[in-house]
Amino acid sequence: MKSFDLQVKNVSKSFGEKAVLKGIDVFIKDGQFVTLLGPSGCGKTTLLRIIAGFEKADAGEVILSGEVISNKSPAHRPINTVFQSYALFPHLNVFNNIAFGLKSHKVPKDEIEKRVNAMMEMVNIVDLKNEMPATLSGGQKQRVALARALVNEPDILLLDEPLSALDANLRKKLQVELKEVQKKTDTTFIMVTHDQDEAIAVSDRVLVMYKGAIVQDGTPEDVYEHPVNRFVATFMGECNILESERVTDKLAKVAFGELVLEKDPQWAAAPEGKCCGGIAIRMEDIHVCTAGENFDNNVFDARILERIFRGDYWELIAELPGVGNAESLKLRVMTDPDEIYNPGDQVKLYMEPQYLQVLAD
Amino acid sequence: MQTEVFEGKLTTRARMRKFGVLLTGPGMLWLIVFLLLPTAFLMVLAFAQRGSYGSINWDFSIENLRRLVGFSSFGWSPDNLLILWRSLKIAVITTVLCIAFGLPMAFWIANHGKTMRAFLFALIMVPSCTNLVIRTSAWMTLLGPDMFPAEIARFFGIIAEGESLYPGSFAVYIGMVSSMLPFAVLPLYTSVERLDWGVVEASRDLYAGPLRTFYHGILSQMMPGIVASVILTLVPSLGMYVISDLLGGGKYMLIGNLIQQQFGAAMDWPFGAMLGSVLIICSVISLVIFQRVGGKNFV
Amino acid sequence: MSKKKLPFITVILSIIGFILLYLPMFLVVEQSFNASKHGQSWGGFTLDWYTGLADNAMVQTTTVNTLILAVVSTIIATVLGTLLAIGIHRTPWGKKMQYFYDMSINVPVVTPDILMAIALVSVFALFRSWTSLFDPGMLTMVIAHVTLETSFVVLVVQSRLVSIGKDQIEAARDLYASTAGAWFRVIIPQLSTAIISGALLAFTLSLDDFILSFFTSGPESQTLPLYIYGSLKRGISPQIHALSSIIFGLTLFVMVLMVFRGIRKERKLARKL
DSSP: OOOOOEEEEEEEEEETTEEEEEEEEEEEOTTOEEEEEOOTTSSHHHHHHHHHTSSOOSEEEEEETTEEOTTSOGGGSSEEEEOTTOOOOTTSOHHHHHHHHHHHTTOOHHHHHHHHHHHHHHTTOGGGTTOOGGGOOHHHHHHHHHHHHHTTOOSEEEEESTTTTSOHHHHHHHHHHHHHHHHHHTOEEEEEESOHHHHHHHOSEEEEEETTEEEEEEOHHHHHHSOSSHHHHHHTSOEEEEEOEEEETTEEEETTEEEEOOOOHHHHHSOTTOOSOEEEEEGGGEEEOOTTOOOSSOEEEEEEEEEEEOSSSEEEEEEEOOSTTOOOEEEEEEEOTTOOOOTTOEEEEEEOGGGOEEOOO | OOEEEETTEEEEHHHHHHHHHHHHHHHHHHHIIIIIHHHHHHHHHTTSEEOGGGOEEOOOOSHHHHHHTTEETTEEOSHHHHHHHHHHHHHHHHHHHHHHHHHHHHHHHHTSOHHHHHHHHHHHHGGGGSOHHHHHHHHHHHTSTTSHHHHHHHHTTSSOTTOOSOSSHHHHHHHHHHHHHHHHHHHHHHHHHTOOHHHHHHHHHTTOOHHHIIIIIIIHHHHHHHHHHHHHHHHHHHHOOHHHHHHTTTOOOOHHHHHHHHHTTTOOHHHHHHHHHHHHHHHHHHHHHHHHTTOOOOO | OOOOOOOHHHHHHHHHHHHHHHHHHHHHHHHHTBSSTTOSSOOOBOOHHHHHTTTOHHHHHHHHHHHHHHHHHHHHHHHHHHHHHHHHHTSOOOHHHHHHHHHHHHHHHHSOHHHHHHHHHHHHHHHHTTOGGGSSSHHHHHHHHHHHHHHHHHHHHHHHHHHHOHHHHHHHHHTTOOHHHHIIIIIHHHHHHHHHHHHHHHHHHHHHOOHHHHHHOOTTOOOHHHHHHHHGGGOOOHHHHHHHHHHHHHHHHHHHHHHHHHHHHHHHHHHHO
């Protein structure tokens, strides 16, 4: 069987003076659900458009199944796109929208009928067959756009912020459906999004982009738990960053004392007194000790300053007094709804070494 | 050749432009032959002289320009400048009136449901399907001594018994506004539809009174629309002479009449061309002003 | 825009505005049914002026001329204008070229009609020294009208083109359409309403025009406005009013029809959402 591996080789692009992509290298294996995640202006949409053929890279190549496709028009690439605005054709009904690509290829009529119907069934829009796009809701439009692209059985499906125009509940629902469709069709999906929850929920692999470069490449768990730098750490979710100094290869000095770390090669190799910079810990990874709990290390005294209700959890602002002449530090801590702490309470906080992530900057 | 992607097609800029030339070719050719060339010719003609029996004498001089400002073999007379002044006055007043009515109309129309809005907007344009001459002649009858507008005016003591509203300046302005109004409303309505009402609410929120809100919140946003509206009314009114002819009772010599005379009875095309050229330059200047204030197209 | 409370003066001024636009129209309609010939007063209801139209040869020929002029010039202007709009908008022109196009399109919109008229008359005189084609007549009138109308068609079509957006043609391309395919299957169908409104505007301009026709017409190509202008001194025949009323009625009818279609569409949409 042919495999549809996609390789992006050293792709650069600038618009005028502004460099949007700086030498991107990615290899995407057939059948993966890959997300390009990053803030607006990071170049993720441009990369997607270069893969689709809507922009031409200034340098570098796009290679699909071993064939260079950089110089092919979108019409000649076995790649289809779900546009951010959906770009449904307003003058065609749902059926004809979905059939558009097949008609371009002059597929016989009865086969078009069969394939379009099958696709409409897959994304649950059979009832909408004769509707015009203007009468559809956002979620329905999204499904039609998906069906219109997938019915052509592309090697790769590109999705440009496909869910950004929908409200939160619908978005969650469609994330699940998107994942299911991807599994059923066994097609490579490459999705652009700026929403880290969405990226974590649907993808097999996340490429975090920042300022025209890929800064981290890994599974969603990996990227979430082990961010490589400050940008990824804060972009992936609420995060405390502790300024640190290297003491030994498993010990760091921070404002409120000394922290025991898990062994980190970068950290271990650095000279004493200097290393990479910050240490990240997510707010849900800071544990508030209950009476009688005991840990060997990394337990610190703190005073609760504020308690904020977040629905399914409490967010506490805890102040940890500085050691020596260091200033005190405020950390954000997450607790379960049934654990009630009040402002002014004195508590002990425990930070498990495996959750302390050394950052590159 | 450096290729680029345009609208999903891999091609070169030169190829796209070649295709563009193909598309715009017929239209541009038409405009060049029947618009730009004639305009240029008119400006050349403006510096020629009238020969005997209406022929054209290709001696180039600025004689026509001197005549335009009033110099002739009989010395200086203010007649032509007065005509220019009168044309300008009528055009400016017409424009002010059109904006004064057009602005509220644009807001009023935009304040309806989607379908009603389209209907009212189209209603603005419907009367233009009936020829200007017919509508103007209707005003001639309407403003006559026995019709109700005259009766109303008489009731308020504006005119004396037996007098009518036509002919006279009042009739001219009524006719001008009535025929220019659609072109004033068109761009105003477009810019009302595009208004960002958030700005208006912000202004209210910051304790601005209604007048300041209108000025800072609304007028500032509508500026391109208003300028478009002014130009679309002012410039055509400058050249309009049929209305003043019919409703002014022959007392209203305007630049339009003057031009028409040169191409008609007076058979002095070069002088007419000079008058026209001055008007063209005014139009182009106003267009440049419009583009400076940020407008791109009028509709 | 959601509904706002407008100052009362706005409503008053709007109503006066509409009265200014429609008062002459109502007089025209009233006079077309008025038995008294010089309609200062109501002389009873009659349809004579309408039936009389059938016998008035002068009105008939000038009407036919007016319609020929309007239809022919509208067709030419719509084709030229649509191609121009597409070519200007969908080509990566340089800044200077774009400015040249914008100027060429906008100048006819803002120049007084009389200027276009005298410029054309002068240049026609020049052309006549080589060919008799440009003798005053239907051809010269059509040329004048097309020159006026084309710019307006371009403006209307352009404003729709802007709102169609790049993603439509990209989507068509992405779904394997050729250049021609993308245009004929996606863009042109969406432009159709704009092209029709551009054509309607051109048609209206032609019917409304007097000055261009006045300067460029020949003895054999008298149009209705010219005939009316010529007969004004004697007073307009009520037959003209009858004819104008028919045109006015037709335009109103088409409008109401379009509005009803719009309402039906909106209701259908509302039911579905």
